[in-house]
Amino acid sequence: MTDLDEERHRIRERKKQELQDRLENGGELATSEVADASDTPAEPIGITGQGHLENVVDDHDVVLVDCYADWCGPCQMLEPTIEALAAETDAAVAKVDVDAHQRLAQQLGAQGVPTLVLYADGEPVERMVGAQTKGQLEQLLEQYT
Known part of the structure; x- marks a missing residue:
């Protein structure tokens, strides 16, 4: 195992x-x-720095972190899905602007955008790069919530 x-x-x-x-x-x-x-907020949480992300991860059992950039087309396509997941699931959803928080994005392993990192019980358990479908993300979150 x-x-x-x-x-x-x-x-x-x-x-x-x-x-x-x-x-x-x-x-x-x-x-x-x-x-x-x-x-669990019904809207994505805009992360303001490393300490803020750590607090969010500590405060919630499951957190989906979206590393995005405003100029990124796939990120813009994914945004409605991210907002829906925040509203419809028990997971907290957080957003990290990779341009504003370059060091944090590096620590999260975001080498491309969008990068999604799923935390469960304070630990990163999944990392995905590229736009994902709502169904794929719902299925992933169901495994942990």
């Missing part, structure tokens, strides 16, 4: 336990689940 497979397994086991706890509580969400659900 690879590290990624182990991480997926651990996340799935945690989610199973949360569901079991919910069933035992008569379908009620645990207090921590209520806080997590309501704290």
Whole structure:
């Protein structure tokens, strides 16, 4: 089993336990689940620097980070999908302008734009370069949320 497979397994086991706890509580969400659900923004979070990104990743179980540039055509095509994912999923969605935050983009491994980095439980678990379909991203997020 690879590290990624182990991480997926651990996340799935945690989610199973949360569901079991919910069933035992008569379908009620645990207090921590209520806080997590309501704290996930319905709009992408504009990242202002390394510390801000670290806070976002620490505050949310699953974070999809979009490294983009305003001049990038594929980034512009992906923007409505990114906004929809923020509104429709339990994952937090963050955006990093690679021109404004070049060092942070480097640290995220963004050698081209768009680059998407998925964090689960504070760790990067997936990295994709290029425009992705909404379906592809939804399927990926479902594995971790």
